[in-house]
């Protein structure tokens with residue numbers, strides 16, 4: 237590894253600023269999938285056991301300023317339960333609330349600081365905000381591979397001003413992804429869905445040069461359907477990205493990458509469990525309808541694309557899987573990929589906070605060859621892009 241790890245750190249008596257990804261799926265204040273928490277436990281335990289004061293830095297959601305609905309406070313009890321030791325919480329990640337709690341910490345204690353994104357300086361990687369964060373620590377450890385594609389103060393800036401190390405989860409992700417996908421066997425199929433359309437659509441342009449087929453589902457598919465001149469009603473759709481979608485489809489033709497879009501969809505009147513829903517062809521989506529899942533014909537197509545694949549990479553659910561029956565496309569595709577993997581006909585790598593939750597929901601996370609905590613970061617890594625959070629950790 238070309239960066240320092242915990243093997244090189246001496247945490248005893250030190251204040252360790254440990255950047256983790258606690259952007260966990262949550263419904264009504266309840267964590268629905270704890271994978272991201274479970275993955276950081278070895279690092280937290282190792283530092284605490286080594287006598288370091290563990291000060292956790294993390295973001296949650298995409299708040300614009302301080303917003304109670306994006307507080308990390310509900311995560312502290314679950315982290316404490318899984319860790320098996322108390323986890324204190326500070327109402328702010330900088331300033332007096334953080335400093336006071338940190339001053340009271342004994343060696344081996346764990347403290348979670350409030351959402352770094354409550355400060356505009358986080359996403360701007362503002363040097364003054366980096367300085368305010370750094371004032372609370374002696375050593376910086378980054379264990380948030382899934383946020384490493386962000387050049388933010390807590391993912392990149394801090395590594396520039398404090399002695400910086402990779403945590404065990406960061407190390408494990410990079411090692412596992414390299415091992416699994418170093419020399420992928422073709423045909424390679426990528427499945428991309430989910431809701432983060434604007435932050436992920438650009439990377440598809442590079443992805444279509446690397447894979448043999450790109451299955452597009454979830455909210456992402458709607459922008460592509462719209463770009464093809466189809467009406468998508470009230471569906472999640474980023475109309476101003478239609479040109480980008482068309483450019484990606486043209487590039488895919490040039491690189492011989494098959495683009496697989498839904499041919500039918502499960503359409504509801506609203507985003508709710510008790511919504512009225514019907515199946516429609518994608519050329520007949522009603523004006524007041526909302527596409528919440530791929531339809532049965534599309535699922536059959538996706539299954540046969542997976543049948544033809546030797547390697548599968550997947551980020552983003554194919555539908556709003558949190559609400560039944562809109563989990564069907566994701567669950568059926570996941571189970572099919574799991575079955576092919578178990579039969580040793582497929583190498584399958586999936587990642588992303590909600591994607592992992594969806595695989596757990598389908599009961600097949602353990603059957604995939606590798607499950608990453610990262611979605612966007614995983615896809616950018618796959619593109620061959622340098623990830624700012626990883627680059628900043630490299631040894632000089």
Ligand SMILES: Nc1ncnc2c1ncn2[C@@H]1O[C@H](COP(=O)(O)OP(=O)(O)O)[C@@H](O)[C@H]1O
Pocket residue numbers: 429430431432433453454455472527528529551552553554555556557558587588589590591592610611612
């Ligand atoms: N057709 C759709 N309309 C609205 N939301 C969708 C649709 N399909 C999937 N989603 C939502 O996408 C979210 C996950 O997207 P994203 O954050 O990009 O995935 P990940 O966390 O795995 O990277 C889920 O909450 C899911 O409900």
Ligand SMILES: O=C(OP(=O)(O)O)[C@H](O)COP(=O)(O)O
Pocket residue numbers: 257259297298382383386432435587588589590609610611612613
């Ligand atoms: O959930 C995350 O990424 P993912 O949805 O790509 O898996 C990370 O916490 C990064 O969050 P961001 O995409 O708001 O920067």
